[in-house]
Amino acid sequence: MFDSEDRAILRQLQAEPGLAMPDLAVRVGQTPAKVSRRVERLQEDGLILGQRWDVDWRILGYSVFVSLRVSLDKTIPTAFDDFIKAAREVPQVLEIQTFLGRVDVRLSLIATDLADYQAVYREEILTLPHIADIEALMDVARVKANRDLPL
Amino acid sequence: MSFDDIDRQLVLLLARDASQSTTQLGRRFGLSQPATWRRIKRLRDLGVLTTRRLDLDAQKLGFGVTVFLGIKLATKGRVSLDDFERAIGAIPEVQTVDHVLGLYDYRLRVVARDLADFERVLRRRVMTLPGVGDVEANVMLSEERRPGPL
Numbered sequence: 383m384f385d386s387e388d389r390a391i392l393r394q395l396q397a398e399p400g401l402a403m404p405d406l407a408v409r410v411g412q413t414p415a416k417v418s419r420r421v422e423r424l425q426e427d428g429l430i431l432g433q434r435w436d437v438d439w440r441i442l443g444y445s446v447f448v449s450l451r452v453s454l455d456k457t458i459p460t461a462f463d464d465f466i467k468a469a470r471e472v473p474q475v476l477e478i479q480t481f482l483g484r485v486d487v488r489l490s491l492i493a494t495d496l497a498d499y500q501a502v503y504r505e506e507i508l509t510l511p512h513i514a515d516i517e518a519l520m521d522v523a524r525v526k527a528n529r530d531l532p533l
Numbered sequence: 534m535s536f537d538d539i540d541r542q543l544v545l546l547l548a549r550d551a552s553q554s555t556t557q558l559g560r561r562f563g564l565s566q567p568a569t570w571r572r573i574k575r576l577r578d579l580g581v582l583t584t585r586r587l588d589l590d591a592q593k594l595g596f597g598v599t600v601f602l603g604i605k606l607a608t609k610g611r612v613s614l615d616d617f618e619r620a621i622g623a624i625p626e627v628q629t630v631d632h633v634l635g636l637y638d639y640r641l642r643v644v645a646r647d648l649a650d651f652e653r654v655l656r657r658r659v660m661t662l663p664g665v666g667d668v669e670a671n672v673m674l675s676e677e678r679r680p681g682p683l
Contacts, residue, residue, distance in 0.1 A: 429589060429593050436586055470679065476678065479676045522632045524630075525630035
C-alpha cells in the first residue's frame with residue numbers, strides 16, 4: 383500500500399511537518415509535482431491523518447501530571463462504556479486509553495497544583511462509575527515525548 | 534503571562550489541527566491575518582505551543598501493536614538514571630518515556646508491528662538494559678485524546 387518513496391516522504395515529514403513542498407522534494411530527490419501528488423494520496427488514503435501542535439500545559443498553569451490506572455468492575459457488561467463516557471466529561475482528563483492486561487483503563491490527568499489535584503480526584507474521579515481499583519502515578523519528568531513511528 | 538479567550542480557543546484549535554491557515558483561523562474570531570499570526574507567534578514564543586507534529590495512522594503503516602510498559606529499576610542508586618534514560622530513549626520503537634513516582638519508575642509507550650515484534654523489542658532491547666527490574670506490559674486496545682481544560 384505504500385512503497386519506499388512514500389516511506390522517505392513520511393520520514394521527512396514526521397521529523398519536520400512544516401516542511402515546504404519544494405524542500406521536501408529536494409530531500410527525497412523527486413520533483414515537487416510528484417511529491418505533492420504522493421502527499422495528497424497519503425492523506426486521501428488516511429496514512430497521514432493531519433497535523434497538530436503539542437501544548438505545554440505547565441505554561442498554562444498546570445504543574446501536576448498524574449497517570450491513573452483503573453481496574454473496572456467487569457461483572458457489569460457496560461462498565462467500559464459507562465466509565466469512558468463519564469471520564470470524557472472531566473475537563474482535566476487529557477487522554478483515555480483502554481488496555482488488555484492488568485490495567486483496564488488509563489487516564490492522563492492534569493491539575494494546577496496538589497490541592498487542585500486532590501479536589502479533582504475526590505470529586506470528579508472517584509465518583510466515576512464501576513471503578514474496582516485505582517492507582518495513581520505522578521509524572522516527574524518527560525524524557526522522550528515525540529511519539530514518532532520507527533519508519 | 535495572561536491568556537484571553539481567543540488565545541485559549543486558538544490553542545484548542547491548533548492542538549487538534551495545525552494545518553489551518555492563519556486567515557482561516559482569524560476569520561473565526563473576526564481577527565485579521567496579521568493579528569492572528571501575532572497571537573500564534575506569542576503562544577509559540579511563550580512555549581504554550583511547543584512542537585508541530587504529524588499525525589500518522591500507525592495501523593495503516595504496519596504498526597499494529599502499541600504497548601504501555603511499566604519499568605521498575607532493580608538496582609536503584611547503582612544505575613545512572615541519565616544513562617538509563619539515554620539508552621531507553623534511543624530505541625526507535627520507544628515513542629515516549631516518562632519518569633514517574635509510584636508503582637513504577639518509568640512508563641514507556643512502545644510500538645511494534647505485531648506481538649512477536651513487540652516481544653523482540655522487549656527481550657533484545659529493553660530487558661538487556663542494565664538495571665531493569667520488574668516490567669509490566671499492557672497492550673493498548675483504544676485511545677482517545679481530549680481537548681483539556683481550556
